[in-house]
Amino acid sequence: MDQLPPGNAPGLAYNSLQVGTVVAFGVTYGFCTIFLALRYFQAVTMVKKIELDLIILTLSYGAALVYFITMVVLMRHGWGRHIAELNMTDLLEFNQALLPNTLTYLITPAVTKMAILVVLFKINPSIIYRGCVVVVGVSIFAYTLVLTSIAGGPCSPLKEGTLSCLMNIALSQAVLNIASDLAVVALPIPTILALQLSAKQKIIISSILALGSGVVICSIARLPYVHKMFNDTDTTYTEAILGVWSIVEINLGIICGAAMRMKPLIMRWLPQLSLFSSTAKSKSNGKSAPGFLGTSSAALRTDPRKAQHTYQLHSIQKSSANPNSQDSDIHVYREHDVTTEHDGRSRGCSDTDSMDRINVPA
Template structure:
């Protein structure tokens, strides 16, 4: 059968690629909705506060819906179809809808990663660690601002001969996105693995990091299609749609990961039988460096000559059965007193409710 020339192609219903895009968004956004709702339940019912990362993730959640709406608009004008099926009117409308779609995608992953960095900033008081977190955050903000400015300016798809420019922006964003994803995953590793965790705690942290790694995998999976888009423009409307499916999964998975990494209070309260976040150690004194007595003193001080700091334990009572007693402060049961410049080894103490470390904020936030 002869192909119909552009301009005479009839309007067709959604094809399999377009249907797959809708399904991919529906499934991943559903899980985002569930975990975000759980975070708000936890914030209102249990911890009695709304953390800044939750506010930022809510913005990402709303932006993800806007991103999908821009995709639906593009579908109505040829997104996900082969070029031969489209007429000139379709291509013009497609170009109009491409700008908001591209800008939205550029912004959402960056905002989601900034929310994660807000959490990671709290887990280690070391000035070097926090400087690294801030440096990563500034880098993400800088390259996102630069790419959005270029896309909305010289590479605006409504201008003539800007397709190659847009492809270069997509390639640069893909590479920078992979690097920043890896940075967010790797940043907490030295702190997390320096703590005295039980096997169940290590498993729970590994699950969180695995979810974060899956976002990196999605970013990497997009890369070949970005490269393919730059090598051939003969069927860009179809290639961009394949790229868009991975983008949807990446965006929603990032939001899911950002929300789930702070669900410890909810799980401890309603699913204590899992024991994933138990900080008790039944092996006695093995590998534990203790300071002072093993009693219920509310103040534990470390040797100032070793650049350690003073910690105050709040709401820790011997024999307490309240699983949320360790969530009285944003950083957990131990609130840091000092400038947070310690780079020495993490010391572990015993309070009234079990083993606690000077890095207890890490234990409280992530496990």
């Protein structure tokens, strides 16, 4: 058991668990800051817009900071210390500071998952796939709303006799959190398996999925400590261990959500890696399919009443006995693909033989 220095109050001396909590947050939140900053740099300089998932991730980033601040406040009243070291005043103040911490943790992972689901929704235009994404998103929103309402109302730690109720909320949230984490990680796997990817692309996608798996691992690692609190009287110490896993889980989720949309940045600043040099194609029909790292659906939908015009400009050097000759032909090919619908039938016509030739003398 960690002993307090003589004459110091519990909130003024930090033990190894409390210091470890601060270090865990500092390291993981630092990586969150770097990844989020890179996303904003990409949005401002390359994409030229702030995407919805980036806005949601920013909210989650702020909520993660609030969650840590509530932890620091709790440390002043015994969070991370053995309950035998605390007096009655510390415990009363601990319970009062516990509500913001509980509510913030219930909300923050859900917000992060919503940002990831926004990205996953775009990678496959299939109605069934998108329906699954929506179902997962609605489920996360529903259970988060219910648990938050209960924790802030009937089971509020500000009321007496609510410890058992709070334990039930913690256990329910842990189980539902694991289930939703698994669902979010599993959703894109069928789409990814249907693509023909290069080895480097597979490495990148596997790395991002590994980050997502890390979030699942953190959620699972928390579960035994949640169950332990039902029979453990040293709740102030056990809850702090839970807090460390929660910090890592939340921040890993933010990093994963930011990394999923960094393809343009990688292509511009790390072209030597050639991570996206080959086009991913579907195994089923050979058509271009969306990439996982921020590539939106490649399906092109055109109005059947309009013609599609494709212009290709070719400059062809004429062979000449004189190597200094600069004679060249510029060929402009004008292609027309027209699809019309009449009486429920499609009819296509093309005019690919039309060519305008312009000879430019040397």
